[in-house]
Amino acid sequence: MGGYAGTMAYIDLTSGVVTKKETPPALKEAFLGGRGFTSHTLLSQVGRQVAPLDPDAAVVIAVGPLAGTLSPSSGRFTVAARSPLTGILGDANSGGHFGAELKYAGYDTLCITGRSDHPCYLCIEDDDIRVCDASALWGGAVRRTEAAIREEMADDDAHILSIGPAGERQVRYAALVNDAHRAAARCGIGAVFGAKRLKAIAVRGTGGVDIARYDEFIEALDTVYDAIYHDPVYPVLSERGTPFLMDAAQAEGGLATRNNRTGICDRFDEISEEAYRTGFKVRNFACFSCPIHCSNISVVRGAAGTQWGEGPEYESLVCLGTKCGITSLPAVITATNRCNELGIDTISCGDSIAFAMELWERGIITPSDTGGMDLSWGDADTLLALIEQIAAREGYGAVLADGVAAMARRYGPGAERYALHVKGMGVPAFDGRAAKGFALGWAVSTRGADHLRALPNFELLGFSSDEARRRFGSPYANDPYEERGKAELVVWHENFSAVVDAAEMCKYETFSTYAVTPEMLASLLNAVVGSSRTAASLLEVGERIVTTEKLFNIRHAGPVRDALPYRMLHDPLPEGPARGNVVDLEPMLDAYYALRGWDDRGVPGASALRRLGLPDAEE
Numbered sequence: 001m002g003g004y005a006g007t008m009a010y011i012d013l014t015s016g017v018v019t020k021k022e023t024p025p026a027l028k029e030a031f032l033g034g035r036g037f038t039s040h041t042l043l044s045q046v047g048r049q050v051a052p053l054d055p056d057a058a059v060v061i062a063v064g065p066l067a068g069t070l071s072p073s074s075g076r077f078t079v080a081a082r083s084p085l086t087g088i089l090g091d092a093n094s095g096g097h098f099g100a101e102l103k104y105a106g107y108d109t110l111c112i113t114g115r116s117d118h119p120c121y122l123c124i125e126d127d128d129i130r131v132c133d134a135s136a137l138w139g140g141a142v143r144r145t146e147a148a149i150r151e152e153m154a155d156d157d158a159h160i161l162s163i164g165p166a167g168e169r170q171v172r173y174a175a176l177v178n179d180a181h182r183a184a185a186r187c188g189i190g191a192v193f194g195a196k197r198l199k200a201i202a203v204r205g206t207g208g209v210d211i212a213r214y215d216e217f218i219e220a221l222d223t224v225y226d227a228i229y230h231d232p233v234y235p236v237l238s239e240r241g242t243p244f245l246m247d248a249a250q251a252e253g254g255l256a257t258r259n260n261r262t263g264i265c266d267r268f269d270e271i272s273e274e275a276y277r278t279g280f281k282v283r284n285f286a287c288f289s290c291p292i293h294c295s296n297i298s299v300v301r302g303a304a305g306t307q308w309g310e311g312p313e314y315e316s317l318v319c320l321g322t323k324c325g326i327t328s329l330p331a332v333i334t335a336t337n338r339c340n341e342l343g344i345d346t347i348s349c350g351d352s353i354a355f356a357m358e359l360w361e362r363g364i365i366t367p368s369d370t371g372g373m374d375l376s377w378g379d380a381d382t383l384l385a386l387i388e389q390i391a392a393r394e395g396y397g398a399v400l401a402d403g404v405a406a407m408a409r410r411y412g413p414g415a416e417r418y419a420l421h422v423k424g425m426g427v428p429a430f431d432g433r434a435a436k437g438f439a440l441g442w443a444v445s446t447r448g449a450d451h452l453r454a455l456p457n458f459e460l461l462g463f464s465s466d467e468a469r470r471r472f473g474s475p476y477a478n479d480p481y482e483e484r485g486k487a488e489l490v491v492w493h494e495n496f497s498a499v500v501d502a503a504e505m506c507k508y509e510t511f512s513t514y515a516v517t518p519e520m521l522a523s524l525l526n527a528v529v530g531s532s533r534t535a536a537s538l539l540e541v542g543e544r545i546v547t548t549e550k551l552f553n554i555r556h557a558g559p560v561r562d563a564l565p566y567r568m569l570h571d572p573l574p575e576g577p578a579r580g581n582v583v584d585l586e587p588m589l590d591a592y593y594a595l596r597g598w599d600d601r602g603v604p605g606a607s608a609l610r611r612l613g614l615p616d617a618e619e
């Protein structure tokens with residue numbers, strides 16, 4: 001069988017013992033790889049009694065069968081644990097080169113448990129896995145950590161996944177960063193590393209990846225690359241990167257501004273894609289084996305010197321920018337660079353600060369809460385100071401470091417209605433009232449509010465009603481302001497998204513360009529692995545992964561009907577083309593549960609579980 005490295009490594013940081021097992025064929029068949037492996041491993045390993053930051057908690061990292069091949073964007077990986085931010089399933093996916101390097105070293109999965117009695121890092125060089133001392137690295141920022149470990153390994157080609165000070169101090173939305181700027185950011189897995197005193201994982205592999213049917217693989221690659229290069233979105237994404245979504249969000253009236261008080265930014269020209277491209281962007285940049293190269297290298301020159309960095313992406317421009325009422329690009333670029341250096345999720349960080357700014361404006365918090373800081377909208381110096389405080393858990397940063405849901409609990413019912421989170425995770429950039437498929441996707445997402453779980457960009461890309469009917473059985477699925485047809489849209493996107501995460505391909509190849517179809521992905525996988533999957537059987541793997549994650553969440557949070565923040569349901573957007581919009585969630589949710597075969601609290605039914613070969617939810 002090609003594609004897989006064949007080994008799962010289990011590392012106990014308490015004892016330092018490393019054990020290795022063969023990756024079971026049944027696991028490959030049922031869960032494919034990547035996110036499929038991480039979700040299945042968490043469900044089998046993390047019982048109800050294991051708190052997210054306990055030594056017994058497991059962190060799982062997995063790559064997919066395409067990792068390290070010539071397939072587009074095949075350097076990706078998934079890292080997962082029970083989230084310290086939400087208490088349910090937490091995972092994050094990142095590009096860069098780390099995933100490919102892990103495959104070359106010979107591993108499909110790493111499962112890390114225990115807690116070291118001193119700061120440590122894992123050094124993986126092919127077969128050899130060592131727990132090394134990281135006392136001298138503790139407290140350091142990401143780039144310094146990467147440089148020091150490469151020097152210690154005497155290998156400039158090692159790829160390193162590390163935490164910054166935020167992870168060490170268990171900031172609930174601490175990120176993991178690899179290749180200096182690529183973050184596995186969501187759900188606070190960096191805090192789980194910090195609780196284990198695990199500063200980093202360094203990996204260097206010299207092996208290769210077997211391809212089961214080579215000629216067929218080259219043919220499938222030709223088809224896939226041809227589809228990507230000829231897709232109408234390709235030139236936009238590859239030249240302008242994700243900041244182009246700023247213009248789309250403003251045009252739809254969904255550019256989250258001042259904690260989603262509005263979807264229109266009145267100083268948009270200062271923070272538009274054009275302002276970024278002409279003022280700060282230097283060049284494009286790509287993750288491993290990626291033809292899209294959507295990433296941007298930017299430079300800011302100022303009194304304090306010249307700063308280089310990767311990004312900001314669209315999500316960071318909004319969450320650290322317009323959500324906080326800030327349109328200064330030098331400030332947002334600096335804030336993004338600091339979040340990457342300190343190991344912080346830019347989305348949850350911006351959400352926490354924006355929420356605090358609204359509480360300040362409404363008088364719910366005062367200088368006595370903030371240590372004398374003025375949290376008025378739009379103050380870039382305040383944003384930068386708060387990021388440093390969050391990473392250090394100092395001053396008001398200690399409150400912000402626990403995230404929006406914990407802040408809402410702290411300030412009580414008067415604050416709750418302005419708290420924008422789902423299941424404890426802060427909401428992403430595009431306002432759900434201007435994109436109803438995205439809103440449903442946030443509500444049902446198995447890791448809390450998230451744009452990437454479903455990523456139903458179909459409703460934003462100008463597809464026709466006929467195309468909507470053909471693909472999703474409803475002529476309304478293409479209309480972002482419509483609730484009708486969105487259950488079908490989200491179920492299909494969630495299932496395919498889970499497969500793409502399991503194969504570990506970037507979603508920009510599948511959901512931003514819609515170039516790579518399930519049929520094409522099946523052809524690629526079959527050639528690499530030597531299998532005979534169909535598009536339909538792949539989508540069933542996706543359904544199995546989503547349902548497994550739902551079972552994990554039921555175990556840890558009970559059966560709870562999905563929901564959205566108060567503002568999405570009750571506060572109409574005040575201006576722009578989506579003026580007056582709120583989300584009518586319940587009909588979408590009923591239709592979604594019915595399509596999935598789940599009951600009205602989102603509990604998977606016995607027949608769905610049997611069909612997918614999963615354990616009974618009551619078990």
Ligand code: SF4
Nearest residue numbers: 073095287290294506
């Ligand atoms: S499309 Fe962008 S984020 Fe995705 S793999 Fe390529 S460069 Fe990385």
